Amino acid sequence: MTQEPTAPAPANSAEQPYPVRSVAIKVAQWIERLGSIWVEGQVTQINLRPGTRTAFLVLRDTSVDMSLSITCDPDLLRRLPVPLTEGSRVVVYGKLQFFTGRGTISLRVTEIRAVGIGELLARIERLKALLTAEGLFDPRLKRPLPFLPASVGLITGRASAAERDVLSVAQQRWPAVRFVIRNTAVQGPSAVPQMLEALRELDGDVDVIVIARGGGSTEDLLPFSDEALCRAVAAARTPVVSAIGHEPDNPLLDLVADLRAATPTDAAKRIVPDAAAELAGVREMRARSAAALRGWVQREANALRQTRSRPVLADPLRELAHRHDEVERSRTAARRCIDHTLRTEATRATHLREKLTAVGPAATLARGYAVVQRVAGPERHVVREIDDAPAGSQLRIRVGDGAITAAALGTTRLTPQTTDEKRK
Structure with missing residues (x-):
């Protein structure tokens, strides 16, 4: 058709x-x-x-x-x-x-x-494998909680035991802690949308967020394994603490949260420090610091006393006196060495002077020798050979006590034999 x-x-x-x-x-x-x-x-x-x-x-x-x-x-x-x-x-x-x-x-x-519950658990396992593959459970992504949060966001059921436990324990540990509470459904079809809305409102306005519930059956805890809630917690800028309080089976929120607390009470102990314990720790640290300081001062005082007891500090001038004696000995030795050297050199100079005097012209003249010079105008020449004073030359004869003026009458050359005999 x-x-x-x-x-x-x-x-x-x-x-x-x-x-x-x-x-x-x-x-x-x-x-x-x-x-x-x-x-x-x-x-x-x-x-x-x-x-x-x-x-x-x-x-x-x-x-x-x-x-x-x-x-x-x-x-x-x-x-x-x-x-x-x-x-x-x-x-x-x-x-x-x-x-x-x-x-x-x-x-x-x-x-x-x-x-059935079996099918739901199987779906949770498949979702767990998927989120694991995406790295949402990686421990390296876990953000540390602040030591002392100024404000804490709490997402839990209205007038629930979990809310009372978290508030009472946290305020007992740190009375100044401030909570921003968002009461939502924690089971049933409206639980996930309300928790997502509360998470969006608290993210960035508080220092840490706690999602708490006081346990329950597997069916009651299904919202805490919801994919949308797990991804919202992983994407949150504020550290999130999961405090579901169900030990046999952990919902996926425990794996993706930055910190898993066993119970809401445990979560309260994790998010704020114990004021009494911190004060006791401060007192202990102060006592240890004071003891360490006193021990250090004592050690330094002992070291100072030991240093002052050393001879060089007990009698500071002792070393100077010892050095003064060494200097005086050195000076005496140097003076003695110099005097010995001067006397030795003076004696040597005297001997040299005597030798020089003995071989000098004056001593030679005193022994009967004479120096004959030929006078030629203003100049005088020592006569060494007979050719230097020919006959008629004017001579000047220097003897030990003066000089004699003479003239050359003639010359006589010595023969070699006469010379040898003369030398003998």
């Missing part, structure tokens, strides 16, 4: 608006194209009136504040092996319907399956 081509829709404008029926029909046609789908959520409301042919439910997302209206046959609810209650996690199969008369959308379901 062939379908006739539809005429093009007229142009839409302020002058040619769509009537409500056209819009409603178009929306219904688009929703019809989606077909049948599987949807998972948490039942927050069940309206099953006796005598009616339709049961109404509200299915809420477990991570965000979004819900969807559901309709089904009442017999579908009655045939379930486990009665459906508010808060149950379910997977439904159905088809979206748009009611053009009221302009509302609902999901008409034909099958409802309860999500």
